[in-house]
Amino acid sequence: MSTEQFTRGPAMRDVAAAAGVSAQTVSRVLNDHPNVQDSTRRRVMAVIEELGYRRNNTARALVTGKSRTLGVLTLATNNYSRSSLALGIELGAREAGYTVNSVTSSLSATALTDAVSRLVHQGVDGIIIAAPLQDAAEQVRHITARIPTVNTDGSSSMGERMVGVDQDIAAVLATRHLLDLGHKTVWHVAGPADWSDAASRLNSWRRTLKEAGREVPPELHGDWSPESGYRNGLILARMPEVTAILVASDEMAFGVLRALTELGRRIPEDVSVVGIDDIDLAAFSNPPLTTIRQSFEDTGRRAVHRLVSQIAHPEEAIAPDLVAPTLVIRSSTAPPPPGS
Amino acid sequence: MSTEQFTRGPAMRDVAAAAGVSAQTVSRVLNDHPNVQDSTRRRVMAVIEELGYRRNNTARALVTGKSRTLGVLTLATNNYSRSSLALGIELGAREAGYTVNSVTSSLSATALTDAVSRLVHQGVDGIIIAAPLQDAAEQVRHITARIPTVNTDGSSSMGERMVGVDQDIAAVLATRHLLDLGHKTVWHVAGPADWSDAASRLNSWRRTLKEAGREVPPELHGDWSPESGYRNGLILARMPEVTAILVASDEMAFGVLRALTELGRRIPEDVSVVGIDDIDLAAFSNPPLTTIRQSFEDTGRRAVHRLVSQIAHPEEAIAPDLVAPTLVIRSSTAPPPPGS
DNA sequence: CCTAAGATTGTTATCCATAACAGTTTTCTC
DNA sequence: GAGAAAACTGTTATGGATAACAATCTTAGG
Incomplete structure (x- = not known):
C-alpha cells in the first residue's frame, strides 16, 4: 500500500x-x-x-500540439470482431510508437458525437472509428473534418478514409459457395440493420441470388448474439424447404446450429450453414463451421498504419484500403438432400 | 479529405x-x-x-498533475476474458468520467515493465493491471509503488490491491459438482502455468480431490486456445477410465467437446465436461456446456471504482474485493456411465 | 457612519518542454 | 588574417489552465 x-x-x-x-x-x-x-x-x-x-509527455503535448496518442472509438459490445480489431489496433499502435486512448459508445448519434468529441478533447492526434455503424462516419464528420480519421467499417461505399475487409465480397463468396453446392436458394440471418457490415452482407447476398436468377427469400434479423441466432434457427428449422443458410456472423451461426440440432435437422445432410468471421471457435462447433475468414487483427494494424501516415502527411491523397476475405470450407456445408 | x-x-x-x-x-x-x-x-x-x-485537457493535466486517464495493461491475446474485462473497464471509466489508455504486453518481465512505464510516462492517474500472470504485480511493483494500482488477477494470495473473481472457488465448484454426480475422480485440462488464473484453478482442483479422498490424476496443459483443448481432448478420449473433465476455460472446452465427439465418446453419457468462464457461446455448444460463471465485465467495472476511489483517497486502507463465481448447469454433465 | 468579515474578481507565478531567435565560438576560404 | 559560413549553445516567449495571493466591492454589526 x-x-x-x-x-x-x-x-x-x-x-x-x-x-x-x-x-x-x-x-x-x-x-x-x-x-x-x-x-x-x-x-x-x-x-x-x-x-x-x-x-514529461503532458508538457510536450501542450507545446507541440501532438500527443502521440491515437483515439479509438468502439461500440460497447463484446463480440469477436470488436475485440480482435481492438487488439490489432493496440499492436499496430505500439509498433508505431503510439499510445491508444479508447472510448466506447452506444448506437445513438448523440453518443457517437459525444464519444468522438471526448477523444478530440483529450488531444489525440488521430481517430480510428471502429464502430461499423451505418453512417457513423457521416454523423461525426463535422467533428472529424479537422483531424485525421480512419474508418474500419468495411462498406466500400463510405469513401476514401476506409480501411478494412471488403464486406461486399464476404457474402458473395458464402452465397456462391452454397449455390455451387447445388442449393436452389440461400436463406439469410442478417445482423442489426444499422450495422454497416450487416447491411453490406444483406445487400450482397440478395444481389448474388438475383444475379443467379434465384428466388430471394425474406431475410431474418438477429442482433449478433448467439441467442438471436438460436431464435432464428428455431424458425428456420421448422421450414422443410430451407436447405442452406447464410448467417451474418459465426456467433449467431452457433445459435442456428444449436437450434437446428435440437429440432432434429442434421447438418450438413439436411441443412447447410455458413457463417462469417472465422472466429477461433468456428473450427470446433458441431459440426465445424464453414465460414468466411477475415482478419480483424490485421485490419486494426492497417488502420493504424494508415492513420499514422495520414498524421505525418496530411496533404497526401488517400485511397480506400480494402482486403478480400476468403472462404474456409469445413463440415457444415454439403449438397442439398436428394429430394429437395 | x-x-x-x-x-x-x-x-x-x-x-x-x-x-x-x-x-x-x-x-x-x-x-x-x-x-x-x-x-x-x-x-x-x-x-x-x-x-x-x-x-484543453492537456494544459489542465500539466498544471494539475492529473490527467483523468486510467492506464490499463492487458495481455496481447484475444480471448473472451480479456475482451470482456476491457469492456467493463471502459464502461466503468466512462461512468467515472475517466478516459482509458491501454497498452498490451507480452509475457516477459521486460515487456511488462516496459508497458507499465509507458503508462506512467503517459501521465495516467492510476493503473489497472489486467494481466493475470503469476507475479505480474510483483514484477512491476517498483514502478507502481508510487501510483495507485489495481490488479484483476483473481488469485487472492496476491495482496490487498486485488479486484476480481475468486479463482480458487471456481475450480472447487466445478470439481465438487462432478464428484457430487458420482464420478470417482475428475481430470483437468489446465491453462498455461504462468497464468495465475490457471494456477489457482489447478491448485483448487487438486485440493478438492484430495479433501474428498480421491485419486488426483496428472493434469494436462493447454494454452487457452480451442485448438489446445482439442489436442488434449484427443488424448483423454482414448482413456476409457476418464468420465469427468474440468477444462480451465470454455474456449478450450469447446475443443475438448469436439475431440470427444470425433472419437465417439458421447457427452454427457460417457464423459462429463465442465468449463470455466461462461462465455456467450457456452450455452450453444453441442451439448450446451456446464460451466462456472464469472462476470469479467463486472470485474472491470469494480476495478475502476476501486482505482478511482484510491486516486481520490490515497491514504485509505484497501482490502481485496473478490466476488464468488457461480455454477451454471447445462447438458454436458451427468452421472458417470453405470459400469465405470 | 465606520470597520470587520465575507463575497467576488483579477494578477501573477507555475507546470514542463519546445520553437524561434539571438548570441558566441569554431572552422573554412581566399 | 579578415570575413563569411557553419556549428554550437543560451534566452525568451509560448502553449492553456490553475493555485495562491492580492485587490476590490458588499454587507452586516456596532
Whole structure:
C-alpha cells in the first residue's frame, strides 16, 4: 500500500543544472538535433541516466500540439470482431510508437458525437472509428473534418478514409459457395440493420441470388448474439424447404446450429450453414463451421498504419484500403438432400 | 479529405475577453467554484456555448498533475476474458468520467515493465493491471509503488490491491459438482502455468480431490486456445477410465467437446465436461456446456471504482474485493456411465 | 457612519518542454 | 588574417489552465 506522497521526478531544468547546460540543450539532446557537441551530448545523457529523468509527455503535448496518442472509438459490445480489431489496433499502435486512448459508445448519434468529441478533447492526434455503424462516419464528420480519421467499417461505399475487409465480397463468396453446392436458394440471418457490415452482407447476398436468377427469400434479423441466432434457427428449422443458410456472423451461426440440432435437422445432410468471421471457435462447433475468414487483427494494424501516415502527411491523397476475405470450407456445408 | 489546416479552437482567454472577465473567473465557472456571481456565471456560460469553447485537457493535466486517464495493461491475446474485462473497464471509466489508455504486453518481465512505464510516462492517474500472470504485480511493483494500482488477477494470495473473481472457488465448484454426480475422480485440462488464473484453478482442483479422498490424476496443459483443448481432448478420449473433465476455460472446452465427439465418446453419457468462464457461446455448444460463471465485465467495472476511489483517497486502507463465481448447469454433465 | 468579515474578481507565478531567435565560438576560404 | 559560413549553445516567449495571493466591492454589526 502506497501512502507515501507521489514525488515529482526531475525536470529538464534539473538535468540541465546538473550537466551545466541550458534546458534547451537537454531538449536538443533528447530530440536528436544535430547541433550538439558530442562531449555535451554524452554528459547530458549521463546525467539523464543518473537522475532517472523521463521527459514529461503532458508538457510536450501542450507545446507541440501532438500527443502521440491515437483515439479509438468502439461500440460497447463484446463480440469477436470488436475485440480482435481492438487488439490489432493496440499492436499496430505500439509498433508505431503510439499510445491508444479508447472510448466506447452506444448506437445513438448523440453518443457517437459525444464519444468522438471526448477523444478530440483529450488531444489525440488521430481517430480510428471502429464502430461499423451505418453512417457513423457521416454523423461525426463535422467533428472529424479537422483531424485525421480512419474508418474500419468495411462498406466500400463510405469513401476514401476506409480501411478494412471488403464486406461486399464476404457474402458473395458464402452465397456462391452454397449455390455451387447445388442449393436452389440461400436463406439469410442478417445482423442489426444499422450495422454497416450487416447491411453490406444483406445487400450482397440478395444481389448474388438475383444475379443467379434465384428466388430471394425474406431475410431474418438477429442482433449478433448467439441467442438471436438460436431464435432464428428455431424458425428456420421448422421450414422443410430451407436447405442452406447464410448467417451474418459465426456467433449467431452457433445459435442456428444449436437450434437446428435440437429440432432434429442434421447438418450438413439436411441443412447447410455458413457463417462469417472465422472466429477461433468456428473450427470446433458441431459440426465445424464453414465460414468466411477475415482478419480483424490485421485490419486494426492497417488502420493504424494508415492513420499514422495520414498524421505525418496530411496533404497526401488517400485511397480506400480494402482486403478480400476468403472462404474456409469445413463440415457444415454439403449438397442439398436428394429430394429437395 | 481534409487538407485544411487544423485551426486551434478558442482558449480560455478568448472566452474571458468575450465575456469581459478574467481567465481565472472562467476557470472558476468551469470548476464550479462557489465564489462567482450568478450573473457572471451565466454570462460566461453563454459565451462558452457561443464560442464552442472546450477546455484543453492537456494544459489542465500539466498544471494539475492529473490527467483523468486510467492506464490499463492487458495481455496481447484475444480471448473472451480479456475482451470482456476491457469492456467493463471502459464502461466503468466512462461512468467515472475517466478516459482509458491501454497498452498490451507480452509475457516477459521486460515487456511488462516496459508497458507499465509507458503508462506512467503517459501521465495516467492510476493503473489497472489486467494481466493475470503469476507475479505480474510483483514484477512491476517498483514502478507502481508510487501510483495507485489495481490488479484483476483473481488469485487472492496476491495482496490487498486485488479486484476480481475468486479463482480458487471456481475450480472447487466445478470439481465438487462432478464428484457430487458420482464420478470417482475428475481430470483437468489446465491453462498455461504462468497464468495465475490457471494456477489457482489447478491448485483448487487438486485440493478438492484430495479433501474428498480421491485419486488426483496428472493434469494436462493447454494454452487457452480451442485448438489446445482439442489436442488434449484427443488424448483423454482414448482413456476409457476418464468420465469427468474440468477444462480451465470454455474456449478450450469447446475443443475438448469436439475431440470427444470425433472419437465417439458421447457427452454427457460417457464423459462429463465442465468449463470455466461462461462465455456467450457456452450455452450453444453441442451439448450446451456446464460451466462456472464469472462476470469479467463486472470485474472491470469494480476495478475502476476501486482505482478511482484510491486516486481520490490515497491514504485509505484497501482490502481485496473478490466476488464468488457461480455454477451454471447445462447438458454436458451427468452421472458417470453405470459400469465405470 | 465606520470597520470587520465575507463575497467576488483579477494578477501573477507555475507546470514542463519546445520553437524561434539571438548570441558566441569554431572552422573554412581566399 | 579578415570575413563569411557553419556549428554550437543560451534566452525568451509560448502553449492553456490553475493555485495562491492580492485587490476590490458588499454587507452586516456596532
